[in-house]
Each structure stands twice: as structure tokens, then as C-alpha cells.
Amino acid sequence: xxxxxxxxxxxxxxxxxxxxxxxxxxxxxxxxxxxxxxxxxxxxxxxxxxxxxxxxxxxxxxxxxxxxxxxxxxxxxxxxxxxxxxxxxxxxxxxxxxxxxxxxxxxxxxxxxxxxxxxxxxxxxxxxxxxxxxxxxxxxxx
Amino acid sequence: xxxxxxxxxxxxxxxxxxxxxxxxxxxxxxxxxxxxxxxxxxxxxxxxxxxxxxxxxxxxxxxxxxxxxxxxxxxxxxxxxxxxxxxxxxxxxxxxxxxxxxxxxxxxxxxxxxxxxxxxxxxxxxxxxxxxxxxxxxxxxxxxxxxxxxxxxxxxxxxxxxxxxxxxxxxxxxxxxxxxxxxxxxxxxxxxxxxxxxxxxxxxxxxxxxxxxxxxxxxxxxxxxxxxxxxxxxxxxxxxxxxxxxxxxxxxxxxxxxxxxxxxxxxxxxxxxxxxxxxxxxxxxxxxxxxxxxxxxxxxxxxxxxxxxxxxxxxxxxxxxxxxxxxxxxxxxxxxxxxxxxxxxxxxxxxxxxxxxxxxxxxxxxxxxxxxxxxxxxxxxxxxxxxxxxxxxxxxx
Numbered sequence: 293x294x295x296x297x298x299x300x301x302x303x304x305x306x307x308x309x310x311x312x313x314x315x316x317x318x319x320x321x322x323x324x325x326x327x328x329x330x331x332x333x334x335x336x337x338x339x340x341x342x343x344x345x346x347x348x349x350x351x352x353x354x355x356x357x358x359x360x361x362x363x364x365x366x367x368x369x370x371x372x373x374x375x376x377x378x379x380x381x382x383x384x385x386x387x388x389x390x391x392x393x394x395x396x397x398x399x400x401x402x403x404x405x406x407x408x409x410x411x412x413x414x415x416x417x418x419x420x421x422x423x424x425x426x427x428x429x430x431x432x433x434x
Numbered sequence: 435x436x437x438x439x440x441x442x443x444x445x446x447x448x449x450x451x452x453x454x455x456x457x458x459x460x461x462x463x464x465x466x467x468x469x470x471x472x473x474x475x476x477x478x479x480x481x482x483x484x485x486x487x488x489x490x491x492x493x494x495x496x497x498x499x500x501x502x503x504x505x506x507x508x509x510x511x512x513x514x515x516x517x518x519x520x521x522x523x524x525x526x527x528x529x530x531x532x533x534x535x536x537x538x539x540x541x542x543x544x545x546x547x548x549x550x551x552x553x554x555x556x557x558x559x560x561x562x563x564x565x566x567x568x569x570x571x572x573x574x575x576x577x578x579x580x581x582x583x584x585x586x587x588x589x590x591x592x593x594x595x596x597x598x599x600x601x602x603x604x605x606x607x608x609x610x611x612x613x614x615x616x617x618x619x620x621x622x623x624x625x626x627x628x629x630x631x632x633x634x635x636x637x638x639x640x641x642x643x644x645x646x647x648x649x650x651x652x653x654x655x656x657x658x659x660x661x662x663x664x665x666x667x668x669x670x671x672x673x674x675x676x677x678x679x680x681x682x683x684x685x686x687x688x689x690x691x692x693x694x695x696x697x698x699x700x701x702x703x704x705x706x707x708x709x710x711x712x713x714x715x716x717x718x719x720x721x722x723x724x725x726x727x728x729x730x731x732x733x734x735x736x737x738x739x740x741x742x743x744x745x746x747x748x749x750x751x752x753x754x755x756x757x758x759x760x761x762x763x764x765x766x767x768x769x770x771x772x773x774x775x776x777x778x779x780x781x782x783x784x785x786x787x788x789x790x791x792x793x794x795x796x797x798x799x800x801x802x803x804x805x806x807x808x809x810x811x812x813x814x815x816x817x818x819x820x821x822x823x824x825x826x827x828x829x830x831x
Contacts, residue, residue, distance in 0.1 A: 293632060297822060298815065298822060301821065301822040301824055302824070305826055309826070347653065349656070349815060350629065350653045350654075350656035350657045350660075351629065351653035351656075351716075351717075352653075352717060371722075372720065372721035372722035373722050374720070374722040374723070379720070379721050379722070389720060389721075389722070392720075393651075393652075393716060393717040393718050393720075394702055394704065394705075394718065395702060396652065396653075396702075397652075397694070397697050397698065397702065397815075397825070398656045398694055398697075398815040398816070399694075399698060399813075399814075399815045399822075399823070399824055399825040400824070400825045401824035401825055401826045401827070403824075403826050403827065404824075404825055404826055404827035407827045408827070434704075
């Protein structure tokens with residue numbers, strides 16, 4: 293569970309970096325807190341991200357796109373895939389593999405997680421256009 | 435026949451009002467060794483039969499089928515074995531009482547101080563199990579053992595547990611091992627995952643003098659580090675690098691750098707992966723890695739490779755627990771002043787270019803410890819007095 297001083301620090305970074313109407317912390321006083329964020333890609337498409345905070349910042353937070361995404365061959369992105377940087381889906385939502393566990397530290401901000409997922413969304417759309425897998429564009433992190 | 439009696443139990447029986455009691459004889463079958471106890475052992479062994487303890491020789495006649503008899507009369511103790519209707523008296527030896535059990539360590543360790551110390555061991559794998567037993571051998575009197583896992587086949591090569599322990603909770607198996615060395619130790623068992631039971635973890639940490647952090651992943655160490663900081667307790671972290679080519683030990687002392695400062699200052703190490711299931715659970719092996727590739731990622735060192743790291747953790751724990759008390763280990767207080775220790779084990783990977791031992795002189799070599807002072811990190815996510823300095827991704831391309 294996030295400590296209050298950490299929560300304040302995360303809020304301050306998000307306030308400084310993003311418009312206040314694109315993110316909202318939810319259920320923060322429960323055992324299943326999460327952050328909902330909107331992300332608009334360079335092509336103008338809007339996605340909703342759900343960042344689960346129950347183990348944050350000690351562990352990498354799970355990030356889901358709030359719907360099932362499909363690859364260029366119309367297959368659902370619902371399983372772990374090295375080439376597409378995805379993990380197991382949950383409740384019909386695609387899960388993004390956004391951070392390597394060996395690289396994770398408890399200093400990583402939610403803003404950075406958001407930016408990495410934003411990058412994934414850009415590469416996902418590049419994949420839809422080119423047919424090349426996402427790891428053609430994005431390196432793997434340890 | 436070799437017979438053992440417990441001094442502590444006999445002392446208790448001597449002052450008890452009861453004239454006699456029916457106890458237990460634990461006999462190692464075919465080995466001619468028997469241990470006689472007034473109470474049943476938590477973890478029995480060998481063939482079990484009855485043993486009559488009595489303050490009067492007459493009382494034993496009523497229990498015909500009891501083979502072993504112990505008479506206590508004004509400080510005089512006799513052990514009898516029924517043979518062919520008669521009683522044959524045999525010699526015996528005593529399991530010393532609490533204060534004398536580790537008298538051999540006197541002068542080196544301040545046993546009475548350690549008897550009153552409470553150590554939590556978080557993670558009872560190949561590190562935690564060895565450390566628990568070593569600390570019990572040193573006379574530490576109270577343990578909180580924390581691990582949700584069970585003893586599995588892949589553990590056995592490096593673990594203190596045996597094949598007979600397969601399937602048991604590690605907390606139960608290590609309790610037995612600790613009590614086997616120090617039957618007077620007080621044990622509290624917590625078969626739980628600390629990452630999912632923070633309140634319980636905080637309760638445990640708040641009650642102990644020192645925490646041994648022997649988990650195998652950073653998320654659990656961050657959780658522990660936060661609890662250590664919150665309750666201002668000493669913590670000793672240890673780990674091995676890939677294939678135990680080396681390892682390191684970090685000591686958290688209240689007011690000094692925390693584990694998170696250490697990670698921030700020296701970076702994240704490539705740790706050995708000892709168990710596929712747990713590595714997958716922690717995300718160390720990503721979900722998309724095939725079973726075959728994952729199998730190749732599990733590369734463990736030998737038990738002998740990690741023992742130096744466990745030993746260092748034990749010594750650091752004993753020094754911290756004995757601080758301020760005159761004992762033979764006090765001199766180490768002048769030596770073990772660092773909060774970070776690096777162990778170089780083999781000339782592989784990060785140690786490849788280190789010098790071979792013969793003729794290395796002052797150059798870095800393997801089979802040595804290197805100490806360093808890690809400073810508190812400004813804006814640390816756990817122990818910073820000021821604002822937390824978050825990683826906001828300035829390094830992202």
C-alpha cells in the first residue's frame with residue numbers, strides 16, 4: 293500500500309506534467325487501489341489505462357488497457373507475448389508488459405509508467421500499420 | 435545403551451507435587467540410544483515407548499508394561515531398564531539446562547544477552563534456513579520464522595531440510611531444526627507472504643531486535659525495508675548473484691542508508707534465479723518466457739557458494755545483537771563497520787578480470803569480502819527526511 297507521502301509526491305508529479313482531467317486515483321483507501329489514466333496517441337486515438345496500485349511502489353504495477361486490443365491479424369492480445377510486450381489479460385482487458393523486473397526500483401514514478409505505456413500504445417498503432425511486431429520498435433528491458 | 439535425560443525436565447519434576455508421571459522414551463532403533471523425556475516432543479523420532487519418572491521406587495510397580503524407569507530421590511538419579519522381570523540400572527548423560535547448553539561459547543559470545551534477543555528471519559530458503567540454525571547454535575533465544583512456502587524437491591540441494599521434510603511448511607521444518615539445536619528457544623511461526631500481509635509484517639518487525647532479510651526478490655525487500663525504517667529496527671539483507679558467482683550483504687542500521695538507498699546508489703544486481711515458479715510469480719522470469727527458456731534461466735550456485743554469505747550475515751547479526759556487551763566477538767565491532775559487503779566467489783561475469791589468487795598482492799581477487807559505506811540517498815523513496823525524488827523517466831528516449 294502506498295504511503296501518504298509517496299501518494300502526495302506522485303500527485304505532484306502528475307499535476308506538473310499532465311492535465312488534471314486525464315487521470316484519477318480510485319479506491320485509494322481500499323486494498324485494491326488503482327489509477328485510471330487517459331492516453332491520446334499521436335494518431336488521435338484515445339485509450340484508457342488502469343494502473344493497479346495494491347503492490348506499488350514495491351512491485352511493478354499491473355497496467356491494463358480498458359478493453360481487449362487486437363493485433364494486425366485480428367488476434368486478441370490476451371496472452372503473454374515477448375514480441376508484443378503483453379502479459380495475461382484480465383477481465384477482457386489487454387495487459388501491457390511495461391517494465392523489466394530486474395530494472396524496477398521503488399523510485400519509479402507512476403508518471404514514468406504512464407509514459408512507457410503511452411510509448412507502447414504508439415508502437416501498437418505502428419504495428420497495426422506496418423505488421424511488424426512491437427519488439428521491432430521497443431527494446432526489452434532487463 | 436546410551437541414555438540421555440533432560441536436566442531442565444528433571445529439575446521441573448523434582449519441584450512438582452506429583453510423586454510420579456508417565457513420560458516418553460524415544461529410542462533410535464538398533465542404535466542403542468534412548469532419550470527419556472517427561473513430556474512429549476513436538477517432533478518425535480525413533481521408536482516411542484513409555485517411561486516412568488518417580489520419586490519413589492514403589493510407584494513404578496503399578497505400571498508393568500513400562501520398560502524405562504527413572505528414580506529421583508533427594509538429588510540422586512537412577513535410570514532402570516526392565517529386563518526379564520528385574521530392573522537393570524544403566525548409566526546416563528544429561529542434556530544441559532538452558533543456561534549451560536551453550537557454555538562452550540562463553541567468552542566468545544555473551545550467551546545471556548543472546549538468550550534474551552528476538553530475531554525475525556524472513557524467508558526460510560537456502561539462506562534463511564542456514565542462518566536460523568546458526569543463530570540458534572549461538573544461543574539466540576527467540577525466533578519469528580516467516581515463509582509461506584513448503585519444502586520442495588528443488589530446495590533440497592542447498593537447504594538444511596531433508597527428504598523426509600518434503601511437503602512440510604518451511605516454518606515447521608525450520609522450527610524443528612532450531613529446537614533440535616536449542617530446545618529452549620521460543621519460536622513464533624508465520625506461514626505468510628509478507629508482500630500481501632503488511633500489517634502482520636509490521637507487527638512482527640515491531641517486536642524483534644533484528645531482522646534477517648533472506649527473501650529472493652526486490653519487491654519483498656522493499657516491503658521489509660519500509661517496515662525496518664518505520665520501526666527503526668536493524669535489518670541484514672543477503673543475496674547471491676547469478677550462479678552465486680558472488681553475492682552481497684547489506685546492513686540497515688537506523689539512521690543510516692536503507693536498502694532502497696543501496697539500490698539507488700549501486701543499481702539493481704543480476705541475482706541468481708533459484709526457482710522457476712517463484713521467479714515467474716515475482717516477474718523475474720516474464721510470463722512470455724517458455725518453460726524451456728525459463729529452465730535455462732534457473733542457474734543456482736552450490737550450497738558451499740552461498741555459505742560464506744550466510745556466515746557473514748550470521749556474524750553481522752551476532753555483532754549487532756551483542757553490541758555494548760563485553761564478549762569475544764566485540765573485537766569484530768571494529769572490523770564490521772561497513773553497511774555493504776561484496777563477496778567475490780568465482781572469476782566469472784563481473785569478476786572475470788579480477789586477479790588470480792596466487793601473486794595478486796593488493797589487487798582484487800575472489801574469495802574475499804570487500805566492505806563499503808553506502809550513504810543515504812537524497813530523496814530516497816523510503817527513508818528520505820525531505821521530499822521523495824521520483825524517477826520520472828528523464829532517461830527515456
